[in-house]
Amino acid sequence: MDILDLTALELGQAIKAGQVTIPEATRTALEVIARENPKNNAFITLCADRAMDRAKALQDGLRPDAPPLYGVPMAAKDNLCTQGVKTTCASKILGDFTPPYSATALERLDSAGAVLLGKVNMDEFAMGSTSETSFYGPVKNPRDLTRVPGGSSGGAAAAVAARMGWYALGSDTGGSIRQPGSYCGVTGMKPTYGAVSRYGLIAYASSLDQIGPLCRDARDCAAVLDAMAGRDRRDSTSVDGPYGNVLAQLDGDLRGVRIGLPRECFGQGLDSQVEAAVREMARALAGRGAAVEEFSLPVMDYVVPTYYILASAEASSNLSRFDGVKYGWRAEGYEDLTDLYEKTRTQGFGKEVKRRILLGTFVLSSGYFDAYYKKALQVKSVIAGAYRDAFSKYDLLLTPVAPTTAPKLGQSLHDPLKMYLSDIYTVPVNLAGLPGVSVPCGADRDGLPIGGQLIGPAMGDALVLKAADAYQQEVRP
Amino acid sequence: MKITEEMVDYVAGLSRLRLDPEERGDMTRELEQIVSYMDVLSQVDTQGVEPLSHVLPVCNVTRPDVVEPSFDREALLRGAPKRDEATFLVPKAVE
Numbered sequence: 001m002d003i004l005d006l007t008a009l010e011l012g013q014a015i016k017a018g019q020v021t022i023p024e025a026t027r028t029a030l031e032v033i034a035r036e037n038p039k040n041n042a043f044i045t046l047c048a049d050r051a052m053d054r055a056k057a058l059q060d061g062l063r064p065d066a067p068p069l070y071g072v073p074m075a076a077k078d079n080l081c082t083q084g085v086k087t088t089c090a091s092k093i094l095g096d097f098t099p100p101y102s103a104t105a106l107e108r109l110d111s112a113g114a115v116l117l118g119k120v121n122m123d124e125f126a127m128g129s130t131s132e133t134s135f136y137g138p139v140k141n142p143r144d145l146t147r148v149p150g151g152s153s154g155g156a157a158a159a160v161a162a163r164m165g166w167y168a169l170g171s172d173t174g175g176s177i178r179q180p181g182s183y184c185g186v187t188g189m190k191p192t193y194g195a196v197s198r199y200g201l202i203a204y205a206s207s208l209d210q211i212g213p214l215c216r217d218a219r220d221c222a223a224v225l226d227a228m229a230g231r232d233r234r235d236s237t238s239v240d241g242p243y244g245n246v247l248a249q250l251d252g253d254l255r256g257v258r259i260g261l262p263r264e265c266f267g268q269g270l271d272s273q274v275e276a277a278v279r280e281m282a283r284a285l286a287g288r289g290a291a292v293e294e295f296s297l298p299v300m301d302y303v304v305p306t307y308y309i310l311a312s313a314e315a316s317s318n319l320s321r322f323d324g325v326k327y328g329w330r331a332e333g334y335e336d337l338t339d340l341y342e343k344t345r346t347q348g349f350g351k352e353v354k355r356r357i358l359l360g361t362f363v364l365s366s367g368y369f370d371a372y373y374k375k376a377l378q379v380k381s382v383i384a385g386a387y388r389d390a391f392s393k394y395d396l397l398l399t400p401v402a403p404t405t406a407p408k409l410g411q412s413l414h415d416p417l418k419m420y421l422s423d424i425y426t427v428p429v430n431l432a433g434l435p436g437v438s439v440p441c442g443a444d445r446d447g448l449p450i451g452g453q454l455i456g457p458a459m460g461d462a463l464v465l466k467a468a469d470a471y472q473q474e475v476r477p
Numbered sequence: 478m479k480i481t482e483e484m485v486d487y488v489a490g491l492s493r494l495r496l497d498p499e500e501r502g503d504m505t506r507e508l509e510q511i512v513s514y515m516d517v518l519s520q521v522d523t524q525g526v527e528p529l530s531h532v533l534p535v536c537n538v539t540r541p542d543v544v545e546p547s548f549d550r551e552a553l554l555r556g557a558p559k560r561d562e563a564t565f566l567v568p569k570a571v572e
Binding site for chain 2: 097098099100101193194207233236237239301302305306308309316320323324325326327328329330334335336337338339340341342343345346349351354355357358359361362365371372374375376377378379380381382384416417420431432433458
């Protein structure tokens with residue numbers, strides 16, 4: 001048995017059965033990281049000694065009734081606060097930031113027996129679709145090192161694809177888990193807004209941000225979600241829901257499930273190989289008993305502008321806290337307080353972050369607020385309404401994750417608008433607060449992974465993962 | 478929508494950012510391109526539509542009004558770029 005071939009749940013079982021110890025699994029992952037990280041730059045911070053100490057302690061505490069992911073080594077995106085472990089957000093301004101507390105999601109996984117291997121690379125402050133805006137250098141796609149892994153959770157997706165750990169936590173504001181999942185060929189899930197506490201997630205756009213898992217399959221995603229979902233008093237936007245037994249609901253049976261394919265997501269701008277693979281996925285889902293049909297979702301032209309107005313506005317507000325006073329990096333040679341703020345922020349933020357702060361400040365500024373920010377909030381209501389209508393007819397929707405497979409490194413950043421437009425299939429899911437999962441569903445002529453996206457109604461996380469799992473059962477050799 | 482360098486300078490000031498001349502030119506061009514694209518939203522009829530701030534029907538979340546210990550002061554100050562025993566240090570802000 002090569003333990004690297006196992007899923008997270010299978011490794012958890014092997015650990016419980018005594019076929020492998022937690023220190024062995026951890027050492028194996030650290031060896032892969034030592035070999036692969038110089039090539040793909042997935043990790044910013046490695047916690048090798050801490051992970052080995054933790055592995056030994058967990059092994060000593062191993063009991064027959066341990067949780068399913070007990071002892072399984074994993075990685076966390078570097079915008080999730082980890083007490084005592086540097087959390088940079090892939091930025092210069094938080095380059096030396098060591099949080100005094102941990103994110104709730106990580107605390108919960110910790111009590112479920114997770115072994116944290118390290119913190120993974122991303123776009124600076126999660127702003128980007130390629131993981132090239134990191135202050136610590138771009139991440140490279142393990143499937144083809146000349147291509148981007150997607151973003152912003154590119155390090156998390158690359159780590160799982162390159163077997164540098166059995167799963168990773170990412171965050172998704174407009175597709176940042178699902179799109180890198182698609183580019184790297186791993187299963188990535190964005191839960192319903194509010195399902196997972198955002199406490200300790202460094203905020204980009206608070207009304208859209210959500211923490212979620214990137215895994216080898218949908219069953220692993222369900223196990224991670226079960227371990228970390230649920231209301232948290234430290235995040236007042238988190239809500240109670242039917243969580244904790246998602247894994248038990250993955251029975252592979254899709255009889256009676258109605259799946260809608262929005263016609264607008266299969267038209268202009270979509271690569272024909274991606275289209276063919278997603279349509280093939282629809283046929284496989286039908287093979288499991290689902291009723292699949294096309295319908296019209298006439299809001300797709302408005303989702304990208306609405307998303308970028310709202311996300312940038314919230315970012316401009318959220319990032320005002322980085323001023324070189326209470327934590328983080330401070331510029332030198334300032335004359336007064338304003339000079340300190342300006343020099344710190346000007347030298348501390350990268351170009352894409354500045355672009356979004358400026359755009360967000362513009363749409364919130366007096367004279368433009370109504371035409372852009374308020375208008376976008378109204379259109380968001382129209383978009384959420386269109387999805388609500390769709391879910392009165394269908395249980396799930398199926399779309400591509402991204403219009404193309406992974407682009408070459410260095411191709412995207414010079415044309416920000418084009419990069420923003422590639423988020424068209426993922427951003428409406430955040431605007432409407434819905435659960436979505438990106439499922440590998442084939443490869444293009446160059447062997448690059450293609451992803452299909454299953455979307456469910458709010459709190460429909462279990463059904464989304466059940467369909468993803470049924471598909472994976474159907475196509476598993 | 479036409480974006481001018483003066484507008485970009487004004488917004489940069491509000492954002493506590495400074496742009497050098499080259500950056501200012503780039504940002505002006507890029508923001509104009511992006512904002513012009515966003516003007517497509519003016520086609521959507523939103524007469525009578527309430528702005529949607531929060532997607533879930535959650536409001537006025539409260540907790541019992543009980544005093545709890547805060548974070549340890551030293552743990553929080555440890556992350557500060559400049560500090561003394563008990564406070565963050567910044568340049569004099571009031572003459």
